[in-house]
Amino acid sequence: MNQDYIKPDNWSIIEEGFDVERVKSSESLFSIGNGAMGQRANFEETYSGPTFQGSYIAGVYYPDKTRVGWWKNGYPEYFAKVLNAPNWIGIDVKVNGEKLDLYRCKSVTNFRRELNMKEGWYQRTFNAVLLNDVEVSVKSTRFLSLDLDEVGAIQYEVTPVNQEAEIVFTPYLDAGITNEDTNWDDKFWDTYDLSHKGNSAQILSKTMKTEFHACTGMLNQVFVEGEQIDIYPKVETNSVYVKLNYSVEVPKGTKASLVKFGGYTVSLNHKKEDLASASKTVLKQASEAGFDALLDLQKKAWSKIWEMADITIEGDVKAQQGIRFNIFQLNQTYLGKDARLNIGPKGFTGEKYGGSTYWDTEAYCIPFYMATKDQLVARNLLTYRYHHLEKAIENAEKLGFKNGAALYPMVTMNGEECHNEWEITFEEIHRNGAMTFAIYNYVRYTGDYSYVPEKGLEVMIAIARFWHQRATFSTDKNKYVILGVTGPNEYENNINNNWYTNYLAKWCIEYCVENINKVKKEYSNDYSRITKKTNLDQEEINAMLEVAEKMYFPYSEKHQVYLQQDGFLDKELITVADLDTSQRPINQKWSWDRILRSPYIKQADTLQGFYMFEDQFTKEELERHFDFYEPFTVHESSLSPCVHSIQAATLDRMDQAYTFYLRTSRLDLDDYNKEVEEGLHITSMAGTWMSIVEGFGGLRIKNDRLSFTPKIPKEWKGYSFNVNFRNQILKVNVSQQGTSFNLEGDKDLVIYVDGKEFNISPNSLITV
Amino acid sequence: MNQDYIKPDNWSIIEEGFDVERVKSSESLFSIGNGAMGQRANFEETYSGPTFQGSYIAGVYYPDKTRVGWWKNGYPEYFAKVLNAPNWIGIDVKVNGEKLDLYRCKSVTNFRRELNMKEGWYQRTFNAVLLNDVEVSVKSTRFLSLDLDEVGAIQYEVTPVNQEAEIVFTPYLDAGITNEDTNWDDKFWDTYDLSHKGNSAQILSKTMKTEFHACTGMLNQVFVEGEQIDIYPKVETNSVYVKLNYSVEVPKGTKASLVKFGGYTVSLNHKKEDLASASKTVLKQASEAGFDALLDLQKKAWSKIWEMADITIEGDVKAQQGIRFNIFQLNQTYLGKDARLNIGPKGFTGEKYGGSTYWDTEAYCIPFYMATKDQLVARNLLTYRYHHLEKAIENAEKLGFKNGAALYPMVTMNGEECHNEWEITFEEIHRNGAMTFAIYNYVRYTGDYSYVPEKGLEVMIAIARFWHQRATFSTDKNKYVILGVTGPNEYENNINNNWYTNYLAKWCIEYCVENINKVKKEYSNDYSRITKKTNLDQEEINAMLEVAEKMYFPYSEKHQVYLQQDGFLDKELITVADLDTSQRPINQKWSWDRILRSPYIKQADTLQGFYMFEDQFTKEELERHFDFYEPFTVHESSLSPCVHSIQAATLDRMDQAYTFYLRTSRLDLDDYNKEVEEGLHITSMAGTWMSIVEGFGGLRIKNDRLSFTPKIPKEWKGYSFNVNFRNQILKVNVSQQGTSFNLEGDKDLVIYVDGKEFNISPNSLITV
The missing domain is CATH 2.60.420.10 (Maltose phosphorylase, domain 3)
Incomplete structure (x- = not known):
């Protein structure tokens, strides 16, 4: 465990005391989001210390040109980056002419942050003595509305403690922002219009290349001792920002407050030419309701979410806090209203991994959303991939596949592949199987078969075609083999006959054909439409089935286990327990070639198959494989412990299950991997939920x-x-x-x- | 064949007629070099059409920061780039006030280039009608002196054909040059001093990061009708260039000439503070001798080279031209005087491949230099690697090896690895074996065993240690295996038990131990020094031998051949002959994953082992392996045809041998790969020499x-x-x-x- 400054609490994440070293970590941990937008817990006022600024809009990205050493055919042209969006939370504060900046104060006391998960708001309080010796007491409360999801609200309260003072609030909008993560130092936003009127302002910007248009807006209210005052701001503006200055003189002990409503309206949801007026309309609506009323709605909305999604744990407050943090963050990231959106591995909390969609959604997140939301949400997640089918077929064509075979991308924003390592994009093809599995899982859970004839079967056919074409007939083995893949264990690349991939491929073909037959029988109109659209005939079906039937699975007679891949037993089979701890984590201590040659497994690979297809194996088989593979597993992916926790529970090894559970539930809160500064591990949080519900339950x-x-x-x-x-x-x-x-x-x-x-x-x- | 504009000629490369489309190709083909520096055949006068400017200094490079998508532990920090050096050949020419520019003339006639390989000079002649209707006849002759290897000379002659004219020659030095190939658009040269005096000028620059200092100098002479005239130039200068203007009025039909001596003095060979005076001294020496006398020396020097290195072919002028072109370029690139230098795959003709040292030198070039030069030259090439031993040990340490094991870099300038793909740098480790093989080859050929106790044995021990540590004991096979490698066939990555690598590893260990024993017996002082320095003891020797003895070799009983790697027979074994020609070259037509899964071989892999260790196999074995592997070989490396040509000749298949020979001998002249614009394939030229001497002979x-x-x-x-x-x-x-x-x-x-x-x-x- 690398940090323990977060106070245990059943419903809140709480930090006490100000430590410049923790600012970036806390910016991640106290992140807020409402599915449509989200932001790191950056300070509203100026902060000149180390900080990682981030405000993100769902679905808005930038195609950063791929950077590689040597180009290889088929490489994707770009890597989709999550974009830091224009800053609307900024409120500069001057006290008697001096800028409030916690990095440059004489003292900061009573510093406290609280992320109230039950009610969905974030609050920061502190006392600061400025260099000019004025002491102020500050309380800032912020939330992103679930009801009006284009709006966030901030109540920023300043009370001079030791003397009267002139407080100048300068709420601003700033489109002159940059990304931490950029390949070519490109400019990502082009600002083309700024306007302001009275207490409000709007900035219109569009992203370069992708041309998403966004209107960033604000509307401010000023209060003294809770009474709104009528005050006209001074305006400062240039080509990328608008600042409004509000000056108030307040006696010692008297509270001056600024309420700022802000947020984004985006061309994903409005016509470009309506963005500014849409922004004005929604901000007006929010301000007319007022901060308190909007906050009340927020509490009600979160209460509704918790009603369905909550997990309680009695007798362990840290475990309780951990699981709620995970559930809270998942809900902040994705609410399932919009089939164009998905669940980025960092959600709205950072830029890493390009913030796009991975197979994590299908393999780890769908069970959570199925069980805690209306089934429409999971259907939207499936539909997301249905919408990307054409692109997945194009992606496969680029690699030389034909006849409507689809390869879903490893990472995507808009359906196009945008990762840039050949050993992942070209080879980690098991992801394709997760798409079919998710449909199976959805139908199994919801009983809603209608999705299959409507959309799912087309996806399944394209994927089965891919496996059919991707397999090679080995004359030597008289079997179909799948060469040159990367399994879920990314510590192996370009291996042959990864058992998980081969098994999934066989299953995808068989499940697809099963559904072809069912749809043919029960949905004949759909069947006609689909066969016409896909040009599917019985000859192709038979050829696919032949591949499934004759699929090769590497197996060790000696150990009575399926082998993770051909040649696995040639490795130096020293278990993790026998590995010197100074060598771990191996992804930090070892060179890549050494990792590749080692037997060490990053996350469940063969066992991922046993997790997904548990029904198809006996408990003894599961036990044998678990006992063979888990000892070589280093769990250096946040997605690893949950699967193992579930399997340990299945095998009645509750101590081991609990140990795995602990590694997943407070991964970010306790910063196990020393990287929480970069953002949270959102998709693995669904794994934590699974550990309890599927594992313990x-x-x-x-x-x-x-x-x-x-x-x-x-x-x-x-x-x-x-x-x-x-x-x-x-x-x-x-x-x-x-x-x-x-x-x-x-x-x-x-x-x-x-x-x-x-x-x-x-x-x-x-x-x- | 993609171009055939080069006129067949026994001793010269000749182009006739001006074609803007051919300028970049000809800039490569007509390149000149003298081992210490070299340059593309860029025009001296202004040329505003498409051109690839390049002038290079041996041993001067820049560490360009590595660019990769995702960083992996052990990646080299930088990629060493060949640097385009300051331009000293430039001579702007104005005719009656209009700049001569072949891209903007009314007409260009009688355009002819000749690279005279027998005598080592390059000449260009043409008539041009300028936009102002003045027609000039131009002849420019250029060479880089073998005798004064810091000097080149240009004789630039202009004759107005249709009227009298004012000719202004503006010879210049320009350090404001850039590279075509740069990762970050860095500035590579920092110019810190410019000076000029009378007809000469010097620019002092240093490379960023590596801090190579170079003085670029020029000294000019002006002639009218062959008579030198005394004329004082007008000077034009800024922070990166110096230009000297010479204006002469010449009657119609009268020749005005500028003779320009220029070149580099470099801190590799002089103290920094002496560079300018060294430049002045050597230019004075050259100019006092004069252009004609220096050219006479050049002819004599080349005549001496040809005396040893020439290959004649009777009855096939294109073959004759091809082989001489190869021998000429090898000698332009490397003359063996300086053990700090080596043979870059593009020589001085382009920037691609970073211009550094590859295993090409040991595997392909050493036989040529051994047979055509004093044996000291090959010894210098071996010593180059001896000097890099410490760096090779550090390189291995970075990857987790210990106790003095060395991994020589895949690509280097100064001993450090500077390639940037993990599948090459971490895995294409067979290169290490080529270092030991080159020592064996040298001793076998020259009989000079003294190199082994003096230097070679230390290199061999460090390499044997690497193989010892790199092998893994497979309990499953009860053999040592070598996992996760890339063989010479780079169309396979991260394979297990590449036969060539395993065989070479075993051989390296055995040959090393054989030499340890010999040195122990015959050179006991050296033995004591070496064992003390390397901490080698009998226990380690025994452990190494155990690895050699129990090395695993994949073998097919059915085909009676060693397998290129584990699982090779699982591939879809369709021969190249049965592959649709529309699919070739596969490195342009296919995605990388498809290439990896295919059976296609880029260059000799298993057969490379049969080439190097021919003695250890019967002719029947060679034939069986040749017949098994060659049909899957696409020869998409310039290093491929020569080995196959030699083996076909050994097998008495002269037609096939000759076909392979043709693919290698005029590779660049006929531009088989449509890339001659980028520079020539220097190291493969040694393979062409081998095809004749080892193959046919x-x-x-x-x-x-x-x-x-x-x-x-x-x-x-x-x-x-x-x-x-x-x-x-x-x-x-x-x-x-x-x-x-x-x-x-x-x-x-x-x-x-x-x-x-x-x-x-x-x-x-x-x-x-």
């Missing part, structure tokens, strides 16, 4: 029914979670004594608990 | 003696070559009727011809 879908095998770590008194299953909400409460189920809805639900059937009636508590 | 060393198996393509009447063998020169003349040998020297020489012994006495012709 044992949730599965069996025969169209919910199934549980509840277990509880000995460190906890109890825990509870809710699942939305086909529009009924089941509350599950696990304690050391037993498990109770409480159903909302209007009809009975039959579930399995430890393999036995139970009938649960609505609004009645059942304890097992 | 069948030269080998057997039992310390020269051995030949002369064959001749049916297309030729005869060919001849010389070899310097242990300070005696043997001239070999092969015709359709037989082979004659003529020995220079003072003692008899026993050679093998077709396996039979022959005694040859000096200065007597023997025909077999």
